[in-house]
Amino acid sequence: TQLLEQSPQFLSIQEGENLTVYCNSSSVFSSLQWYRQEPGEGPVLLVTVVTGGEVKKLKRLTFQFGDARKDSSLHITAAQTGDTGLYLCAGGSGNTGKLIFGQGTTLQVKP
Amino acid sequence: DAMVIQNPRYQVTQFGKPVTLSCSQTLNHNVMYWYQQKSSQAPKLLFHYYDKDFNNEADTPDNFQSRRPNTSFCFLDIRSPGLGDAAMYLCATSRDLLQGGYEQYFGPGTRLTVT
Structure with missing residues (x-):
């Protein structure tokens, strides 16, 4: 069974701080997605990484896929209150299209 | 804008x-998914349709059924809701895997309360 371990599960920081969320597995994934979900809404796709070692940037967010395609990280620089939400990593593998989700990281950014 | 819509x-x-x-979806995606999500947890896949082919997860209770009458619409039926079924229900779509389809696009969700 493929599993994605996401850490930390909860993070409360002040506006302006940096943070990193990790997503680790012993399995190889064909691709890995990061989603952000605000309370009462559905997850919104932030990025997809597919190549080992790939780094993608989305404004203050930097996403990295591990060389072996077993892990990923999300780094946020100078967090803002609008970054508050549940961050989910999800890996795709096999031929079904189904995603394996991490447990999620609840981020609270305080003003 | 192309999107995934959930009602209510x-x-x-x-x-x-x-x-x-x-x-309902205007993305014209082949695959549609239903997830159950409880507070601050990851979504849990209940089942998905690949075109008209229905795929049930092994641990989805029989109480949950689904219908997909056409490409655009999909329904989740809960036959006898229990208190434990109170949750956010999320619908998602994706393209065919051959078209690069691990990316899933979610609707805003339906918050179900059982009294």
């Missing part, structure tokens, strides 16, 4: 009273 956004039902949640 909030649904209150009574214990044991059947309820249907609906999802």
Whole structure:
């Protein structure tokens, strides 16, 4: 069974701080997605990484896929209150299209 | 804008009273998914349709059924809701895997309350 371990599960920081969320597995994934979900809404796709070692940037967010395609990280620089939400990593593998989700990281950014 | 729409956004039902949640999409994606999500947890896949082919997860209770009458619409039926079925229900779509389809696009969800 493929599993994605996401850490930390909860993070409360002040506006302006940096943070990193990790997503680790012993399995190889064909691709890995990061989603952000605000309370009462559905997850919104932030990025997809597919190549080992790939780094993608989305404004203050930097996403990295591990060389072996077993892990990923999300780094946020100078967090803002609008970054508050549940961050989910999800890996795709096999031929079904189904995603394996991490447990999620609840981020609270305080003003 | 192409999107995934869920109705209603909030649904209150009574214990044991059947309820249907609906999802529609304008993305023309082959695959549609239903997830159950409880607070601050990851979504849990209930089942998915690949075109008209229905795929049930092994641990999805029989109480949950689904219908997909055409490409655009998909329904989630809960035959006899229990208190433990109170959750956010999310619909998602994706393209065929051959078209690069691990990316899933979610609707805003339906928050189900069971009284």
